[in-house]
């Protein structure tokens with residue numbers, strides 16, 4: 001079976017103000033990297049539009065309506081200091097949720113081995129009733145809920161190695177005992193949450209805070225000592241990855257010092273766990289990553305592992 005790449009032109013119509021780090025060029029850089037010959041075997045699929053009802057798996061109807069009503073007819077509107085919407089943002093957000101929802105269906109229907117969703121806006125900071133950190137809806141958490149409630153799985157892991165704490169995913173899955181959310185991130189750093197003592201209503205959240213300056217060895221040690229054993233014990237039937245690449249040493253928004261090889265390492269480790277427990281089923285969605293060269297190289301390295309493991 002193959003690795004699918006979900007993308008859509010609508011993802012480029014979510015436009016942020018000049019100088020904003022979460023910009024259209026990020027997807028252009030990833031698309032250029034994945035146009036290389038070594039990615040010719042990717043199963044390239046158009047991200048469908050999610051039915052807005054899909055958002056209700058994690059967000060109240062009033063919140064969804066509020067976001068839709070905030071979309072401007074022209075220009076840009078700030079939902080907060082970091083999070084902006086443009087006329088194309090609603091459709092882009094539905095493509096992001098649609099991509100990961102379609103990936104869940106295709107992987108669980110045994111059509112494909114695994115998938116990467118190259119979409120935006122990202123999702124892991126969106127709480128149940130609060131957009132923040134460039135995020136509108138909780139793409140990864142919605143995918144986990146879909147796998148549980150629509151496909152009848154019993155255990156889904158969500159893994160987040162973005163440099164920022166996935167406070168939104170944590171909020172959305174806090175009381176969901178059928179999920180284990182494990183994330184590594186820099187502390188101190190925005191959004192300020194993600195301490196070890198935040199463990200979920202059922203012990204179903206694990207945070208792995210890393211000090212500024214931590215490089216590959218410290219990152220790997222945290223996962224080898226805590227994150228991977230917890231995932232192994234949980235024995236997930238599907239692994240959803242919030243793939244942020246802003247823990248890279250070149251990223252301008254944070255101070256961790258990972259390299260492409262560290263993203264390869266964690267991707268391989270998660271594929272190993274998926275092979276052991278989940279029939280190899282891994283779905284990955286783009287979160288952060290703001291140095292275009294580091295982002296493109298890291299995402300490409302991540303997808304290359306998925307392809308190698310999907311065969």
Ligand SMILES: [Zn+2]
Pocket residue numbers: 162163164244246287288289
């Ligand atoms: Zn981030």
